[in-house]
Amino acid sequence: MSDNTTTPPGGAKPGLKSWLLSDSPGSMSHARCQRLYLNWIAFSANPIAMVGFFIIASLVLIAVFAPLLTSGNGIEQYLANRLQPPSAEHWFGTDELGRDVYERIVWGSRITLYIVGLVGVIVAPLGLIIGIIAGYMGGWIDNILMRVTDIFLAFPRLILALAFVAALGPGLENAVFAIAITTWSPFARIARAETLTIRNSEFIMAAQVQGASTMRILLSHIMPLCASSIIVRLTLDMAGIILVAAGLGFLGLGAQPPLPEWGAMISTGRQFLIDQWWVPTIPGIAILVVSMGFNLLGDGLRDVLDPRSGH
């Protein structure tokens, strides 16, 4: 990354590129844009990370343009067409109710994104807030918060999610909630560890001396510095979240029929495994590809945003 900062902008041509690479940023937002751009250069130089990026970007595009990519909604049944093998008309065949498997996969991408998005929106801020409060306050607040975190860390994740869904009743929202409850604890640990290392820094002391409130120090000085490790961890966790959600769907505790959730599709397709292999196999491949995409993307992001972790 440092190579890029020292190299003069190519040919000193005026334009976006030279603006992004100029040695003396004119404003804070200018510097931020430069930082983003440099990170992007480092990130895009990593082919494996780009594969992950490509997979996840495609997932988002497919989810957004699902109505354009399919002719139906993935739920309507055409019983005359049941269990057709893959063909030009039905790329991935049809399932036991005559629904096109390709169509259901495409619409299922929305459910997958919904799950990971919602879990991310819940766990990252929750873990972040608990972690920075524990780390910055210290003392008995730290002790209590970390004990609670440890109990959740010590708990087997899938089984806890299973028990929560059982208590709340099966369904997509409850599955999301159950996964969120079992996922936030590592984020709190990471945020706390980061906070501990910056708590006694000079710039924090300077803010304290200036009379900044605790709230202000936590939110505008400590939180932004924890953000990058939280983002990396979240991306890497996405794969696990998808697998747990699919597992819950497979056990019949996640999204309910007729929703085209991939795990639930495998579950209902199970009985057709031997003669109509495409019904349970294709959704599994979709899960595998997306979860690989998040793993690759997370590895790539870690290399860029988290230089400490080395290889």
Added chain:
Amino acid sequence: MVEGNFTTVSGTSEGSSPHPLAAKLSFLKMFAAPANILFTIVVTFVGLTAITFIIGRVMPADPVLAIVGDRASTEVYEAMYFKLGLDKPLLQQYWIYLTNVVQGDFGKSIMTSRPVLDDIITYFPATLELATVATFIGIFLGIPMGVIAAVRQGRMTDHIVRVIGLFGYSVPIFWLGLVSLLIFYAKLDWVPGPGRIEVYYDGIVDPVTGFILIDSAMQGEWEIFDNALSHLILPSAMLATYALAYIARMTRSFMLDQLSQEYVITARVKGLSEFTVIWRHAFRNVLIQLITIIGLTYASLLEGSVLTETIFAWPGIGQYITKSLFNADMNAVIGGTVVVGIGFVGINMLSDVLYRMVDPRARR
């Protein structure tokens, strides 16, 4: 400023913990005083039971109805309601439950109408057998793969190992189990179908340890041993994919750290063979770090077996918990969850203690 902070972080984190995942369990590290260990265990145990207990009590199903049936008269219903202690405050109910659990009484299962503890004793060894064999597969394949990948860093072998690792991390295990059943059972007929043993062998071997492999070998029933082993191969191989991926990845990363150390250069300069340098010098240090990783893997397989057991009709604790869930059998769900949780925490603590015994640097 920020950069400076980053370097301090790397300095401290490398010094105090072997790996971020081990750091995640750093509450286990307070082993300085025995009182602390006891405290940690008690807090974790109380937390575990409290969470599961609350979950069990807010479950929408009515436990009384599940026992007496919906045709029971009001008197019978109320008698059972009081007998279960549901009229008492929640905190008191939890206290009663906790004191019972400490004495080994998890209550009675509605589904099997046996004490939950007896059920657990029946089902848990099957899970343990599956997870143990899977962990061994992971260790014996994953460690050499990781070492070789590190030694040949950046070359074809390394890439292959990394792709296998990525696959093991990302694949939904229940799907892999289905596909493998389709290929190896339905199409190729190399392995027997789901289940732990053929029905006609059922009940011949006395369950002494609960591990069919050990029991049948001890009692000289080799036919049964073969049968059980052939049933075990596919599910344990499926369960092992995650262990394999994780162990290989961690071994590779630890090994790369070691190979860049100065003592390795010294050993090479001395003229030691590459084999000795890798396996006797570098690998020894890796092995110590791997103890924690193997512990984490083993514990996660214990819970990961839930989905594998469903696919392969494996009569283990995971299948027991899911079946009880659908039957609204609270005592069984809570009991099973607590036992898996205790196993999970116990294994992690054990690996931490082992690590401390082997690595003098960790004893501070």
